[in-house]
Amino acid sequence: MEQCSTAEELRAKACLPCEGGVPKLTQAQAEAQLACLSGWSLTHDATRIRRDWTFKNFREAIRFLNNVGAIAEREQHHPDLHLEGYRRAWVEIHTHAIGGLSESDFILAAKIDQISQNLTG
Numbered sequence: 001m002e003q004c005s006t007a008e009e010l011r012a013k014a015c016l017p018c019e020g021g022v023p024k025l026t027q028a029q030a031e032a033q034l035a036c037l038s039g040w041s042l043t044h045d046a047t048r049i050r051r052d053w054t055f056k057n058f059r060e061a062i063r064f065l066n067n068v069g070a071i072a073e074r075e076q077h078h079p080d081l082h083l084e085g086y087r088r089a090w091v092e093i094h095t096h097a098i099g100g101l102s103e104s105d106f107i108l109a110a111k112i113d114q115i116s117q118n119l120t121g
Contacts, residue, residue: 004036005103010110015077016103024100033106040109047101048094049109053116058086065089067115077108 025033027046034040040051055061065081068091072078080092093109095102 004033005106006036007038007110007113010037010107011114013103013107015075015107017076018095018097018102018104020097022095022098022102024095024098024102030101037106037109037113039113043092044094047099048092049101049105050090050092051109051112052088052090055087055089061087061089064116068112071111071115072108075104075108075111077104079108079112 024047027042030042030046030049034042034049040049042048043050053061053064055064061083065083068079068081077093077095082090082092084090091112093105094100095105
């Protein structure tokens with residue numbers, strides 16, 4: 001079985017810029033890493049990860065997405081952000097340059113989890 005980095009270990013790292021040429025994680029590697037992150041799931045034939053949240057109101061959902069955007073800018077790793085029905089938000093992450101998942105995707109997911117914990121406490 002593949003080993004995973006804990007959420008704490010992932011948050012201590014920085015996303016690495018990817019211009020391609022990096023092998024994407026296999027489905028087994030991605031599944032192993034997901035075992036150490038709560039709430040995320042594989043989508044798009046194991047080439048993306050996704051997590052959904054439901055907030056109390058529109059303002060909280062927008063605040064969350066704005067905070068995710070700020071982290072994405074700092075990390076220079078940009079997820080797909082979605083808002084539906086005024087309070088349901090979800091985030092999909094993948095490394096665009098390789099058409100799949102890299103360690104940076106899980107680093108960003110762990111940092112997003114920390115934001116959501118701080119908002120939902």
